[in-house]
Amino acid sequence: PRVFMARNLCKTYRTGELEVHALRALSLDITEGEFIVLLGPSGSGKSTLLNILGGLDTPTSGEACWRDHVLATASEAELTRYRREHVGFVFQFYNLISSLTLRENVALVTDIAEHPMAPDEALALVGLGDRADNFPSQISGGEQQRVAVARAIAKRPDVLLCDEPTGALDVDTGRLVLDLIARINRELGTTVVVITHNAVIARMADRVLHMTNGAIAAIETNASRCPAA
């Protein structure tokens, strides 16, 4: 089934006299369990689309729905609830709190979720079950990003949104994080949308959406993969 629907999405930023058209009548459907990669030059609207999908931002005009949640016209309170219940975020920088253990970092999210995993279960899923009592400074950058992934999936989100998840990592470490994201998509059936410049992850996707100038210019479908739907 279709989980995300966008029609004629437009996002215009106004700063003084200047108007920037970040999205120009973009339309997109996403199927449950799909693994989607957004590719495109800087400024092409990838983050803007991801932020609307994740309820961090709303469009200037157009429709956007996640299942029966109307995102385009939702109030701030509705968007907050949507993010809390349905969306896991992973960003380029891991944003762990340095004074908290890894378990406590994950618990910050599971404490406010409806059907969370135990923090230790989420850490075990990313291969860090034995490090729960460590602090972020005691583990590597790649491991910190795996903790960020654990934090994102511990609330059992419907969709995992990743903005340049390997941007701060070397190739080998990045590869481990990508394998982890692919495994979450496959084994938990989580719909995944990733912004990346990484060619390896583009090959793992069901569909690669090439964005140019606020629109989807081309779509590559990887026929050898089947959405979990």
Ligand code: ADP
């Ligand atoms: P990408 O993720 O592909 O780099 P973005 O979605 O971040 O693209 O940005 C699309 C366009 O919108 C860019 O021209 C960017 O400068 C502009 N933009 C993004 N966020 C803002 C903002 N908060 N205020 C003004 N312009 C913005």
Ligand code: ADP
């Ligand atoms: P860009 O990719 O355009 O440089 P960022 O990835 O820094 O932009 O941020 C994209 C959006 O995600 C912004 O709206 C920002 O407010 C939000 N964001 C960034 N980091 C976090 C975070 N740790 N928690 C919640 N929202 C975040």
